[in-house]
Amino acid sequence: xxxxxxYSAGKDSTLAALLLEEFYDVTLVTGHFGISDDWQHARxxxxxxxxxxxxxxxxxxxxxxxxxxxxxxxxxxxGIQRVHEHALExxxxxxxxxxxxxxxxxxxxxxxxxxRAQAQSLEDxxxxxxxxxxxxxxxxxxxxxxxxxLAVTVGPSEEISRADYEAELRTLxxxxxxxxxxxxxxxxxxxxxxxxxxx
Amino acid sequence: xxxxxxYSAGKDSTLAALLLEEFYDVTLVTGHFGISDDWQHARxxxxxxxxxxxxxxxxxxxxxxxxxxxxxxxxxxxGIQRVHEHALExxxxxxxxxxxxxxxxxxxxxxxxxxRAQAQSLEDxxxxxxxxxxxxxxxxxxxxxxxxxLAVTVGPSEEISRADYEAELRTLxxxxxxxxxxxxxxxxxxxxxxxxxxx
Numbered sequence: 269x270x271x272x273x274x275y276s277a278g279k280d281s282t283l284a285a286l287l288l289e290e291f292y293d294v295t296l297v298t299g300h301f302g303i304s305d306d307w308q309h310a311r312x313x314x315x316x317x318x319x320x321x322x323x324x325x326x327x328x329x330x331x332x333x334x335x336x337x338x339x340x341x342x343x344x345x346x347g348i349q350r351v352h353e354h355a356l357e358x359x360x361x362x363x364x365x366x367x368x369x370x371x372x373x374x375x376x377x378x379x380x381x382x383x384r385a386q387a388q389s390l391e392d393x394x395x396x397x398x399x400x401x402x403x404x405x406x407x408x409x410x411x412x413x414x415x416x417x418l419a420v421t422v423g424p425s426e427e428i429s430r431a432d433y434e435a436e437l438r439t440l441x442x443x444x445x446x447x448x449x450x451x452x453x454x455x456x457x458x459x460x461x462x463x464x465x466x467x
Numbered sequence: 468x469x470x471x472x473x474y475s476a477g478k479d480s481t482l483a484a485l486l487l488e489e490f491y492d493v494t495l496v497t498g499h500f501g502i503s504d505d506w507q508h509a510r511x512x513x514x515x516x517x518x519x520x521x522x523x524x525x526x527x528x529x530x531x532x533x534x535x536x537x538x539x540x541x542x543x544x545x546g547i548q549r550v551h552e553h554a555l556e557x558x559x560x561x562x563x564x565x566x567x568x569x570x571x572x573x574x575x576x577x578x579x580x581x582x583r584a585q586a587q588s589l590e591d592x593x594x595x596x597x598x599x600x601x602x603x604x605x606x607x608x609x610x611x612x613x614x615x616x617l618a619v620t621v622g623p624s625e626e627i628s629r630a631d632y633e634a635e636l637r638t639l640x641x642x643x644x645x646x647x648x649x650x651x652x653x654x655x656x657x658x659x660x661x662x663x664x665x666x
Binding site for chain 2: 290397405408
């Protein structure tokens with residue numbers, strides 16, 4: 269079965285790929301708005317890990333709407349959720365050709381989060397399975413699995429190459445409001461970037 | 468990491484074992500109340516699949532309370548939930564020696580179901596990770612994974628050897644209210660019993 273996994277090259281989505289690879293033909297899929305080339309970091313990681321890779325074109329209007337929401341809120345949560353839902357819809361669309369779609373959301377994630385009803389709706393409308401392989405794993409279990417299975421680089425968000433659309437959303441905010449606004453919306457938090465896996 | 472998985476020899480808990488075996492030292496654990504020897508079916512299946520096996524002694528008072536609830540309700544849901552929570556508590560207790568405990572609950576299960584708050588509480592009180600590897604898989608995805616990975620026998624509940632405590636609860640009900648009462652509480656539904664896995 270062909271499965272497309274929304275991929276950021278971070279530890280959660282990489283761990284999700286490892287959990288699924290025994291059971292599906294996994295393609296790592298990184299959404300991008302055509303704003304920057306940051307998605308290429310994800311392709312490099314996918315190549316290093318031996319996974320198929322595709323990029324997924326997202327609607328730039330959704331990026332602009334998400335940035336509007338984030339600037340108004342002063343925090344990224346609702347904007348990120350909006351973009352994640354859009355990316356899942358694009359991934360599940362018939363043109364993508366996948367039998368199943370997946371993401372790296374964990375049990376304890378506040379955002380993005382896909383409810384049971386949203387999952388069922390996505391499956392019914394697009395005729396695919398939606399799978400969140402980390403939905404039954406808490407933060408501690410994920411951390412221990414990451415330690416045991418992944419080589420990871422950790423650092424502040426602005427210094428770590430982000431492969432997914434978060435980098436593009438940061439770029440959009442900096443263009444519109446200046447670089448300082450990025451730090452207001454995305455409070456300092458550590459990002460991770462996977463460099464290798466142990467199989 | 469040593470992981471104990473509540474095991475019934477049914478398709479869900481067997482699939483859960485396959486999802487976890489790459490990442491944990493998995494022991495299949497079947498709870499029983501000392502009422503019957505049905506747990507031996509689970510040991511046979513665990514042996515055939517090449518997993519470690521343990522049985523877990525449960526409190527017979529919990530079985531009696533669960534049967535009281537099921538007879539009063541006329542359906543098994545709340546009684547099954549009570550027994551499942553008790554089995555998880557026993558499995559997570561320090562004496563069991565597991566770093567992580569798991570079960571085969573799926574995204575779409577109505578019962579048993581462990582909420583996010585219950586999961587967190589179990590982890591905090593016992594210092595273990597609680598993992599439900601099928602929590603991010605819907606019914607369709609589970610069915611397709613079962614078809615691809617397991618050899619399964621399907622039939623009416625009363626004709627399929629149940630390895631877990633459901634068999635003992637049925638026995639208790641029959642002893643107290645006569646065999647006909649079993650069919651009243653457990654409406655006719657198909658049970659599955661795994662006979663082999665494809666690795």
